[in-house]
Amino acid sequence: MIGLAAGMDMADMAWEVRCREEDMKQRALDNERNAIDDARRSVDEKAEQLKVLANQSTLFAGFSMVVLVESNIRTDVNGILLSFFGGATACVIALMLVSSLNATYMLVAILRYDCVNRDVPFDEFWRKRCEPDWKLALRAFSYGVPLFMVVVSLVAWVTFWGNGAYYTASSIVTVISLGVTIFWFSGIERKWSGFLLSPRARILTRGLSQDGAPNSGVCSGGNEVKK
Template sequence: MSLCKGHINKHLRIERFWKESIRLNKSCTTIALRKCDCTLDAGGLVIHRVVYISKMAGVGAILDAVFGSYDLKVTRQWRDEDVRYREQEKQWREDAILREITWRHEDIEREQRLFKLANEKRMIDARQRQLIAVIKLATVLGGFNMAAIVEINVPEHFNQTIMAIYAGIAALQFLCMFICTLICTLLLMAITRFVTHTLETEIRLLETVDLDLVSPFNMYWLMRCESEWMLAYRLFYGGLSFFSMLIILIGLIQFRDSIIARIMVTVLCAATTVFWRLRIASKWQFLVSSPDSIPSTPTSTVRATALSAL
C-alpha cells in the first residue's frame, strides 16, 4: 500500500507540474489533460508520460508554426499597404507642388496683364492730355481771330489790297485752327472708343512673351491715328504762322496814323516768327514727322528688334 501511494503521489506531482506548464504557455488554446489510469508499474507510468510529453510538444510546434505564418503574412500585408500608401502620398505631394506652380504662373501672368493694362491706360491718358492741350490752344487762337475780325475798325478809304490780304489770312488762320480742333476731337473720340471696347480684349489676346514687347495702343495709334495727328499738327503750325501775319496786318490797320507803331509791330512779329521757325520749330520738327515704319502685325517688328538685340 505504501508503494502504491508513493506511485500515486508521484503521478499527481507530475500531473500538477505539466498542468502549470501548459497554463503558463503563451498559446491561447486550452488543452485539457486527460486522466490516466494509475498503475503500479513504474516503467509503464514513465512511458505513458513520455508519450504524453511528445504529443504536447508537437501541438505547441504546430501552433507556433501556424501563428508564426499568420504573423508573417499580416506583417507582409501591412508592409505592402504602407508602401502603397507612401507612393500615393508621394503622388499627392507632387500633384500639390504642380498645382502650386501652375497657380503661381497664372498669378504672375495675371499681374503682368494688369500692369500692362495700367501702363496702356497711362499712355492713353498722356495722349489725351496732349490732344486736349492742342484743342484748347487752337480754340484760343481761333477765338482771338474772330474777336479781331468783329472788333477791328476799318476806315472807308483804306487800302483794299491790305484789306483783302487781311481777310484771306484771317480766314486761313481760323480754318486751320478749326480743322485742327475737329481732328483732335475726333482723335479723342477714337481713343475713348478704343480704351472702352478694344483695349482689354487686345491685352487678353497677347502672348505672355509679348506683354513686355508689344503695345496695343501704340499699334492702334500708328495704324489708325498717326496720319491724322500729323495733319492736325501741321495745321496747328500753319495757324501759328498765319497768326503772326495776322498780328502784323492788324497793327497796320489799327495804327494807320503812326508809322513808328506800324514798323515796331511789324519788326517784332517778324522777329518772333523767325525765332519760332529757326530756334523752336526746328528743334521739335520730329513731332510732325511720321515714323519710319508701321508694323503690320503686333509682333513682327518688335520681336525682330528684341531678338537682334539678344
Template sequence: MIGLAAGMEMADMAWEVKCREEDMKQRALENERHAIDDARRAVDEKAQQLQVVANQGALFAGFSMVVLVESSIPEALNGALLAVFGSAVATTIALFLVSTLNSTYILVAILRYDCVRRDVPFSEFWNKRCEPDWKIALRCFSYGVPSFLLVVSLVAWVTFWEAESGFVSASVVTTISMAVTLFWFGRTDRKWRGFLLMPEARVLTRGMSNTNVRRNGGGKISVPSPTDSSDYSETSIKVEDLKIVTEWE
C-alpha cells in the first residue's frame, strides 16, 4: 500500500509538472500573439496618419497646379506681380509635393515592416528611420497652407487686374486670405504642430487619462512605466511554433 501511494504521488507530481509546462508554453504563445497584434496596430495607426497627410498634400498641390495652368494672364499685367504669382505657386506646389512624397515613401517603408519576426522593434524603427522624414513632411504641409492662401490672394489680383472694380474685389479676397492665415498661425498651427512633432512617448504620456494613473504607497500620483507591462521580447517561444495566420486580413 505504501508503494502504491508513493507511485500515485509521483504520478500526480509528474502530471502537475506537465500541466505547468503546457501552461507556460501557452502563455508564451499568447504573449507572442499580443506582440504581433501590437506591432500591427502600431503600423496601422502610423499608416493612417501618413495617408491623411499624403492625400491632403496631393490635393493642395493639384489645386495649385490647376491655378497655374488655368489662370488667364492679362496682357497689361504688371511684371513684378506676375513674377511673385509664379514664385508663390511654384513654392506651394513644391512644399506640398515634398510633404506628399515623404509621407508616401514612409508609408511604403512601414508597410514592409515584418510584424511577425520583429527583428527591430517598430518604435525603434520609426524613431530612427521614419521620424525625421515625418517631421519634414509635417512642416512642409504646415508651411504650405499659408503659401496656398497667398496664391489665392495673388490669383485674385491677376484675374481682376483689368476689371472695373478689380481693386475692391481683389482686396476683399486678400483680406479674407490674410484673416485665415492669421487664424492658421495663431490657433491651428500653434496648437497642433508642436504636439504632432513630439516624440511618441511624450505624446502618450501627456495624453494619458486619469484612469491610467495610480497612487503609490506614499500617496503620490505616479504614471506606470513601460516596464510595468508584459515584456514580449523575453518569451522564448519561436515564431514558427505559432499556429496563427500571419497575413493581414
C-alpha cells in the first residue's frame, strides 16, 4: 500500500510538472501573439496618420497649382504684387510636396516592417528612422496652410485688378483670409502642434469625476491638460 501511494504521488507530481510546462509554453505563445498584434496595431496606426497627412498635403498642393495656372490674371497687374503671388504659391506647393513625399516614403518604409520577427522593436524603429521625417512633414504642412491663405488673399488682388469693386472685393477676401490664419495659429496649430510632434504624446484616461463623467487629459509634450 505504501508503494502504491508513493507511486501515485510521483504520478501526480509528474502530471503537475507536465501541466506547468505546457502552461508555460502556452503563455509564451500567447505573449508572442500579443507582441505581434501590438506591432501590427502600431504599424496600422502610423500608416493611417501618414495616409491622412499625405492626402491632405497633396490636396493643398493641387489647389495651389490650380490657382497658379487657372487664375484670370490681367496683363496690367503690378509686377511686385504678381511676384509675391507667384512666390507664395510656389512656396505652398513646395512645402506640401515635402510633406506629402516624406509621408509617402515613411508609409512605404513602415509597411515593410517585419511584425513577426521584430529584429528591432517598432517603437525604436520609428524613433530612429521615421520621427525626424515625421516632424519635418508635419511642420511643412503646418507652415503651408497659413501660406495657402496668403495665396487666397493675393489671388483676389491679381484677379480683381482694375475692376470697379477692386479694393472692396480684394479687401473682403484679405480680411477673411487673415481671420482664418489668426484662428489657425491661435487655435488649431497652438493646440495640436506640440501634441502631434511629441514622441510621448498619448491620451490619458483618468478616473471618474464626482458627477460620474469620465475625467480625461491630453498629454502634450509631457504636459498634461486636464478637462
